Amino acid sequence: MALSLGRTLYNLTGPRTSGIASARPVRPPGDLIWLHAAELGCARGLRQLALRLVEELGVTVLLTCPEPVPLTADMVHQLPPIDTPAEARAFLAYWAPAMAIIAEGEVRPALMFEAAERHLPVIMVDARAPYLMKGREGWYPRLMRQSLQTVQQVLAVDEAAARAFRRAGAPEVAVSGRMEEPSAALSYHEPERAMLAALMATRPVWLAVDVPAAEEAAVIAAHRSALRLAHRLLLIVVLQDPARAADLAAAMEAAEGWTVAQRGLDQEPDAETEVYIADSAVEYGLWYRLAPVSYLGGSLLGDGCARNPMEPAALGSAIIYGPRPGGYGSVFGRLGAAQAARAVGSAGDLGDALSDLLAPDRAARLAQAAWTLASDGVEVTDRVVDFARRVLDGES
Structure with missing residues (x-):
């Protein structure tokens, strides 16, 4: 059958050679599901799905991504193949996946057409907008529409994304939201938590984590301000440089007259302790x-946030953050959009935000919204895993 003009032009403008095939890892025996991410950020979003596919379906997961990614057992990484008909045939013949799952919306026409020839199910997850792979942009009449028509299901993150895929030609589009992310809930020793909670009794407590030297004064000022409203308030502070603990304790005792306990000295926060340095x-x-x-x-004043905001969110702690998100800009954006975190622009604002959140109902509303966001997406991942199970059982 004659190829369309767009598909012909795309194939003609592709690279002639590739060394990818010689670099392929050994294919493990058994069923294999192929996950594709156009960049490292997309790969992180696929990690929880990959873990569940391995654990629940007993398959091997092949993850293609242009950058190295951390792997667990039963996961294999390979660089994505160059998108030409010959490479697509060689790639799919070698790996023989049971299905393909593409994150966010990258369109690789040669691979998608070859998958359709092999009756290989392809779905898109966390889909935001369709786009041709980087480096292959150009004028290819109807190519996007024809490529998307090979996709069994597009799971869009929101209605705007769904409209973009429908306009581009995808026949089966559903608004599902995001898939779940790997849990950010950190473990803790419950007997230790119970002991410290008993020592703190009903005192109000706030935490400042990973505090650099440049922000110590701002944290002290915020605590001083909040103590006027809640004189029993306890600050737990975790310093970016633990070696500064003794100097900071001495400075607060001398300048503020506060009672400071240091965990590194096996001290515990008693009823008179105003600051506990962990x-x-x-x-x-x-x-x-x-x-x-x-x-x-x-x-606020450091090099950017170094802790994943979903850590406190997953454990029910309301979040305050400054204007320097570090590598977590998108996460803070989602928290802000959900009214699940309090942004501050200056050291003075930190004290105001803290004082406001001393009201338990306000902190609880913020924490509940953040926890909901951190727990979001389980149903979407369930849906993808169920689709994969039906494919393996020969039902899809």
Whole structure:
């Protein structure tokens, strides 16, 4: 059958050679499902899906991504093949996947047409907008529409994304929202939490994590301001540089007259303690669990937030953050859109936000919205896993 003009032009403008085939890892025996991510950020979004496919269906997962990604057992990484008919045939013949799952919306026409020839089910997840793979953009009449018509299902993140796929020609589009992400809930030692909670009794508590030296004064000022409203308030602070604990404790005792306890000295926060300096990064889960409010250090005056905001969200701690999100801009954007975190623009704003969130109902509303966001997407992942199960059972 004659190829369309767009498909012919696309094939003619593709690269002639590729060395990818020689670099293919050994294919494990058994069923294999192919996941594709156009970039590392997309690959992170596929990680929880990959884990569930391995654990629940007993398959091997092949993940193609232009960048190296962390893998677990029964996961294989390969660079994506160059999108030409010959490479597509060689790739699919070698890996023989049971189905393909593409993240976000990258369109690889040669692979998609070859998959259709082999009756290989293809779905798109976390779909935002369809686009031709980077480096292959151009004028190819009807190519996008024809490529998307090979896709069995597009699971769009929202209605705007769904409209974009429908306009581009995808026949089966559903608004599902995002898939679940790997749980950010950190572990903690429950007997230790219970002991510390008993020591703190009903005192209000807030947490400042990963605080750089440049932000110590802002955290102190915020605590000083909030103490005027809640004189029993306890600050738990985790410093970016634990070696500063002794100097900071001495400075607060001298300048503020506060009673400071240091966990590194095996001291405990008693009823008179106003500041508790924690020195172990492995106990973040414990501190998030104890503190109804958490400020994420580095986001105000530092080099950017270094902790995943979903960590406190997953453990029910309301989040305060500054204008420097670090590598978590998109996460903070989602939290902000859901009214699930409090943004501050200056050191003075930190004190105001903290004082406002000392009201338990306000902190609880923020924390509940953040927890809902952190727990979101399980139903979407369930849907994809169920589709894969039906494919393996010969039902789709």
